[in-house]
Amino acid sequence: MPGLAAKPIIDIVVAVEDITAEEDYLDPLLAAGYELRVREPRHRLVRTPERDVHVHLYERDDPAIAEYLLLRDHLRRNVDDRVLYERTKRALLDKAWDDMNDYADAKAEVIVAIKARARQSAGLDAM
Numbered sequence: 001m002p003g004l005a006a007k008p009i010i011d012i013v014v015a016v017e018d019i020t021a022e023e024d025y026l027d028p029l030l031a032a033g034y035e036l037r038v039r040e041p042r043h044r045l046v047r048t049p050e051r052d053v054h055v056h057l058y059e060r061d062d063p064a065i066a067e068y069l070l071l072r073d074h075l076r077r078n079v080d081d082r083v084l085y086e087r088t089k090r091a092l093l094d095k096a097w098d099d100m101n102d103y104a105d106a107k108a109e110v111i112v113a114i115k116a117r118a119r120q121s122a123g124l125d126a127m
Helices: 022-031 063-077 079-093 100-122
Strands: 010-016 035-040 043-047 053-059
Touching (some): 010 063, 022 043, 063 100, 079 100
Parallel strands (some): 010 053
Antiparallel strands (some): 035 043
């Protein structure tokens, strides 16, 4: 996103018809060299061996997709929240993380607050 410092990682969200039909989407990604990193009931994550591309896979109607887009679109429009998001991520860069889930948890409070403002500015009901 222009104007937002970030790690050199591209996150991609892909919607699939049936998350349990892994032969339809996961097998081709693994054959192309991606590595499976997360298998959750409604989510799969594959990434390149270089860890520079993360592909998040969800079923087409999963609300997580709308959440990604809500945050992305709001950060594109709102300078104050974009600065807050960047400042939060920069502060967390200096810490050693044994598990990247801990990193995600550490920024969760800020992301929840930003999403609440995004919903408000978009006229959506709070989720």
